[in-house]
Structures are given as C-alpha cells and as structure tokens.
Amino acid sequence: MLPLSRCSLPTSSNPGPGPSLGFLLHVHTMICYVLWLAACCLLLLLYSVRFRSRISHGNGPRTYPLIGCLVSFYQNRWRLLDWYTEMLAASPTQTIVVDRLGARRTVVTANPVNVEHILKGNFGNYPKGKPFTDILGDLLGTGIFNVDGELWYAQRKLVSHEFSARALRDLEFAVLEDEARERLVPALGLAAARGDAVDMQDLLRRFSFDVICRVSLGVDPGCLDPALPAPRLAAAFDAAAGIIARRGAAPVAAVWKAKRALGVGSERMLREEIRVIHEAVMDLIRIRKKERGLQVNDADGRRSDLLSRMIECGYPDEMIRDMVISFIMAGRDTTSSALTWFFWLLTRHRDVEREVLREVTGGGGASHAAGGQGKMSVLHAALCETMRLYPPVAWDSKHAAAGDVLPDGTRVERGDRVTYFQYGMGRMESIWGANAADFSVQRWLSIGEDNAPPAAVAGVSPFKYPVFQAGPRTCLGKEMAFVQMKFVASTVLRRFEIVPVDEGRVPVFLPLMTAHMAGGLNVTVRRRGEPIAAAATPLDPSADPVL
Ligand code: HEM
Numbered sequence: 001m002l003p004l005s006r007c008s009l010p011t012s013s014n015p016g017p018g019p020s021l022g023f024l025l026h027v028h029t030m031i032c033y034v035l036w037l038a039a040c041c042l043l044l045l046l047y048s049v050r051f052r053s054r055i056s057h058g059n060g061p062r063t064y065p066l067i068g069c070l071v072s073f074y075q076n077r078w079r080l081l082d083w084y085t086e087m088l089a090a091s092p093t094q095t096i097v098v099d100r101l102g103a104r105r106t107v108v109t110a111n112p113v114n115v116e117h118i119l120k121g122n123f124g125n126y127p128k129g130k131p132f133t134d135i136l137g138d139l140l141g142t143g144i145f146n147v148d149g150e151l152w153y154a155q156r157k158l159v160s161h162e163f164s165a166r167a168l169r170d171l172e173f174a175v176l177e178d179e180a181r182e183r184l185v186p187a188l189g190l191a192a193a194r195g196d197a198v199d200m201q202d203l204l205r206r207f208s209f210d211v212i213c214r215v216s217l218g219v220d221p222g223c224l225d226p227a228l229p230a231p232r233l234a235a236a237f238d239a240a241a242g243i244i245a246r247r248g249a250a251p252v253a254a255v256w257k258a259k260r261a262l263g264v265g266s267e268r269m270l271r272e273e274i275r276v277i278h279e280a281v282m283d284l285i286r287i288r289k290k291e292r293g294l295q296v297n298d299a300d301g302r303r304s305d306l307l308s309r310m311i312e313c314g315y316p317d318e319m320i321r322d323m324v325i326s327f328i329m330a331g332r333d334t335t336s337s338a339l340t341w342f343f344w345l346l347t348r349h350r351d352v353e354r355e356v357l358r359e360v361t362g363g364g365g366a367s368h369a370a371g372g373q374g375k376m377s378v379l380h381a382a383l384c385e386t387m388r389l390y391p392p393v394a395w396d397s398k399h400a401a402a403g404d405v406l407p408d409g410t411r412v413e414r415g416d417r418v419t420y421f422q423y424g425m426g427r428m429e430s431i432w433g434a435n436a437a438d439f440s441v442q443r444w445l446s447i448g449e450d451n452a453p454p455a456a457v458a459g460v461s462p463f464k465y466p467v468f469q470a471g472p473r474t475c476l477g478k479e480m481a482f483v484q485m486k487f488v489a490s491t492v493l494r495r496f497e498i499v500p501v502d503e504g505r506v507p508v509f510l511p512l513m514t515a516h517m518a519g520g521l522n523v524t525v526r527r528r529g530e531p532i533a534a535a536a537t538p539l540d541p542s543a544d545p546v547l
C-alpha cells in the first residue's frame with residue numbers, strides 16, 4: 001500500500017466500545033496523525049533534496065523549506081492521490097522515490113515500461129512480500145490473494161482452471177439474472193414509484209456481495225432483500241476490512257501488532273469478526289460435505305459454486321476456507337465501485353448514456369445485426385474509460401526480494417516497497433495524451449492511425465492500463481467482472497433514468513482497500529417507460545471483447 005493511504009482513511013469512525021477507550025483512541029489517532037505529518041515533511045524535505053541532487057535537469061517537485069512543506073502537505077491532505085499524480089507527471093520518467101529515515105524506501109511508478117518489468121519481466125523479484133501479507137494474513141490465511149511463491153502458484157493453476165469452466169460462467173449468469181430480476185429491479189422500481197432517493201453505491205455493493213457469495217459459496221446472503229435481516233456475514237466482512245485497512249494505515253506496524261498480541265481494542269474486534277467469517281465458511285463446508293454424503297445432489301443437480309467444486313477436488317477444509325474468503329475479498333467491492341462511478345459519469349455525459357442505451361436496447365444497427373449483440377463495444381469502452389479515471393484498486397505494492405534496477409534507471413534495494421499506481425497512470429498525459437483528464441469513450445473506439453483496431457476491441461497494453469494488474473498475477477475475475485458490470489449497466493439503464501440528488505456535486509474518490517465514492521451516490525430514479533423487449537438477452541458472456 002502506498003504510504004499516502006494513511007492520511008486518506010477516515011479516523012473519526014473509530015468505534016471504541018466505551019467513551020474512555022474511544023477518547024483514548026481519538027488521542028492516539030491524533031498523535032499518530034501529528035507524527036505522521038512530521039514524518040511526511042521530513043520525508044519530503046529529504047526527498048526533494050535527493051531528487052534534485054540525482055537528476056540535474058529534473059523538473060521534479062519543488063523544494064520545500066520545512067514550513068513550506070507543512071503548509072503544502074496540509075493543503076494537499078484531501079487530495080493526496082492527485083498530488084502524487086502531479087509529482088509523477090513532473091518526474092522525467094514518471095517514477096518517484098519516497099525515502100525517509102527509519103521507514104521502508106518506496107518506489108512509486110506510473111511508467112509502463114517499469115510496470116511491465118515489475119509485473120512480468122522480473123516477476124519473481126516482486127512478490128507481495130511479508131509486510132503486506134502480514135496485514136491481511138489473519139483474515140485471508142493462505143488464500144490466493146495473500147500468498148507468494150509456490151503456495152500462490154499452485155492455487156493459481158487450480159483456480160484459473162475453475163474460472164474458465166463453463167459451469168461457473170453459467171452459474172454466474174443465472175445468479176445475475178435472478179438477483180437483478182428479483183431484487184435490483186424491484187428495489188429501483190419501488191424508489192421510482194415513491195420518488196425516494198437511493199444510495200446507488202450501497203445498492204450495488206449489496207448486489208455484488210450477494211453475487212460473489214452465491215458464486216463462491218453457493219449460498220445467498222440476501223443482502224439486497226429488504227425482507228431479510230442484514231446478514232451478519234456481510235457486516236463481519238465490512239468490519240474486518242475496515243480494521244485491516246487501518247492496520248495498513250498505522251504509522252508503525254508495531255502498534256497494531258502489540259494490540260493484537262494483547263488482544264485489545266480494534267484487534268480484539270477484528271479477532272471476533274474473523275471468527276464469525278471463518279466459522280460461517282467452515283459450517284458451509286461441513287454442510288456441503290454432508291449433503292454430498294447423502295447424495296442430495298445427483299449428477300444433474302451438481303453444484304457448480306467454487307466451494308463445492310473444491311470439495312469435490314478433495315482439498316483440505318482450511319485451504320478451501322481460505323480460498324473462498326480470498327474470492328469474496330477480491331470480488332465484492334471492485335465491480336460495485338466501478339459501476340458507481342460509471343453511473344455517475346453517465347449522468348454527467350448524457351450523450352454517452354444515449355450511445356450506450358442505443359447499443360444495449362439493440363438500436364446500434366450494424367454491430368447488433370452482425371451478431372455482435374454480446375460485444376457491446378460502446379458499453380465496454382465506457383466501463384474501461386470509467387476505470388481509467390476511477391480504478392477500483394487505486395494502487396498496488398510489491399516488495400523487492402533482491403536489489404534491482406528498473407528499466408528507467410531507478411535503483412531498487414532489497415526490501416524496498418515498489419508500487420505501481422493505477423490512479424496516476426490513468427491520468428498521465430504521457431500515456432493518454434493531452435486530453436488524459438477528459439472522460440472520452442471515443443479513445444477506446446476509434447480506429448488507430450495505421451488501421452489498428454479500436455482499443456476496446458484490440459486491447460490496450462495492460463502495462464499502460466494495469467487496472468486488473470497484468471502479467472502472471474492478473475486479476476482472475478476480470479472476465480467475470482465485465483460480464484457482471486455489463487449485465488447491471490444494461491439492466492438498469494434500459495429501465496431507469498438516474499438523476500443525482502445533488503447534481504452539482506463532484507464526488508470524492510476514497511481509496512480504501514477498494515476505492516469508494518465518499519458518502520455514496522444518492523440518486524432518484526425515473527422509469528423509462530416499458531423495458532424494451534428486443535434486447536431481452538442482454539448479453540452472451542462468451543462473446544465479450546478481450547481487453
Ligand atoms: C472491476 C472489477 C475488478 C478489478 C478492477 C480487479 C482488480 C484486481 C487487481 C488490481 C488485482 C491485483 C491485486 C493484488 O494483487 O493485490 C486483482 C486480483 C485478483 N482478483 Fe480482481 N478485480 C476485479 C474483480 C474481480 C472479481 C469479480 C473477482 C472474482 C472472484 C476477482 C478475483 C481476483 C483474484 C482471485 C485475484 C488474485 C489473483 C492472484 O493473486 O493470482 N476480481 N484484481
């Protein structure tokens with residue numbers, strides 16, 4: 001994780017169990033903040049001095065005298081992502097080194113050649129590393145998301161096989177249809193009828209939690225069903241993710257480690273939430289095994305969720321538990337984050353909305369008639385463009401196993417944190433041209449100069465656009481994510497028109513473990529008349545363009 005995350009986490013929501021502890025936590029937070037502020041200034045000072053000395057002609061960040069740094073850091077504290085982006089853009093090779101006394105040296109890059117080197121060329125030298133896996137280890141155990149080396153490779157092979165299986169895609173599709181028809185559309189329909197405001201982000205998060213649970217666990221938590229009580233499992237995931245994010249934000253890892261050892265405060269709560277999650281999943285494994293013993297599911301009724309598949313393969317219970325928890329963590333908030341920004345951007349770009357609508361209702365002419373119904377290249381382009389500006393994973397860090405030199409000449413020392421920065425890369429003019437800041441679906445659709453096919457079809461280099469990471473550890477759920485996002489986008493857009501409650505507001509991008517829209521997206525919805533029957537089959541998941 002990038003050190004700047006420390007400053008962007010909400011600390012006011014610190015839920016202390018009693019007032020005195022709450023107060024202590026508050027003081028603790030303030031002290032941490034002040035320490036962190038001081039460290040940042042020192043770091044910037046050191047950094048700017050070093051930077052100047054290393055690159056003589058550099059148009060790097062201004063040198064900040066001590067007080068100037070304080071002011072500057074303070075001024076930038078709510079826009080740290082953009083501040084980093086500016087520093088990266090100003091660096092001749094779009095790479096900066098954050099070097100401070102007593103802390104891990106961090107290389108942050110937005111340079112595609114470096115990114116390719118880290119994620120592919122010298123992949124073996126850039127594992128997630130212990131500083132990262134420590135933070136998530138209590139929750140994720142040895143699940144794919146949180147291990148390196150052999151442990152990772154074995155799971156990757158196994159899981160990519162399952163992810164490419166037809167049965168899983170069919171299951172996802174069935175779940176999406178059911179969840180949309182039974183819950184999402186009725187919920188929006190009700191809001192439309194009553195004229196109520198709804199928080200689109202909240203709705204989408206519930207939707208994606210239901211979907212990921214049904215696909216990976218084979219059970220329906222019913223998050224989106226108003227008739228069911230709020231599920232404990234979802235709450236446990238939320239609480240655990242929040243506490244773990246704060247672990248990552250702690251100025252010194254020793255603080256949370258000590259709290260964990262003592263079993264106090266947030267660490268005690270975390271332990272409880274993890275217990276809830278682990279027990280729920282273990283129960284499911286036991287029940288599923290019993291069903292199998294009783295042959296509840298014969299050959300025809302065989303379950304194709306990931307948990308059942310792994311039981312069938314005969315893996316140990318704990319390994320199955322850790323794997324499915326990794327899927328839920330990886331797959332729950334990412335698609336909902338992308339979709340939240342997508343819906344908001346379309347309210348800002350009604351012309352794009354019209355284009356997408358034309359495509360998903362089958363008015364797109366040629367591409368539709370030519371059997372390209374499943375392609376939805378405008379929608380695909382709009383989603384890619386959304387995630388370019390608002391990547392669900394804003395940055396991702398590795399830790400160097402050995403010293404190295406990046407292609408741009410940046411020196412990496414053993415143990416350094418090496419971060420590739422999706423958010424900044426999406427905004428680099430060196431990658432996207434002078435209009436990098438504009439929401440332009442067209443950049444994915446126009447035919448290239450030498451008659452190259454459009455990016456949405458041909459794919460842009462994943463090293464320029466590492467929104468799903470790239471190389472051997474590319475997101476396993478990418479295709480599934482596109483299927484889900486397209487399904488939701490077309491289902492909603494065909495039936496409803498969305499209007500933000502506060503139309504003038506420019507929402508804040510909050511890079512928690514997964515990016516969120518701060519405060520959610522409150523909207524009112526209007527029915528678009530009758531749903532259009534022509535495109536009753538919204539998409540054929542197998543016909544998606546490869547990004
Ligand atoms: C728009 C949606 C999504 C985006 C932008 C996204 C992005 C990413 C990124 C950046 C990583 C690398 C993170 C890291 O290594 O720390 C990753 C890994 C992963 N993602 Fe996704 N993801 C999305 C949806 C999904 C979904 C729906 C699933 C389904 C279960 C999923 C499963 C995974 C898994 C299993 C990994 C770990 C792969 C490995 O370590 O080998 N993702 N994803």
Ligand SMILES: *[C@@H]1O[C@H](CO)[C@@H](O)[C@H](O)[C@H]1NC(C)=O
Pocket residue numbers: 199502518519520521522
């Ligand atoms: C959205 O509405 C809820 C409930 O009315 C409110 O608490 C929240 O602050 C609103 N969010 C924004 C960003 O306005």
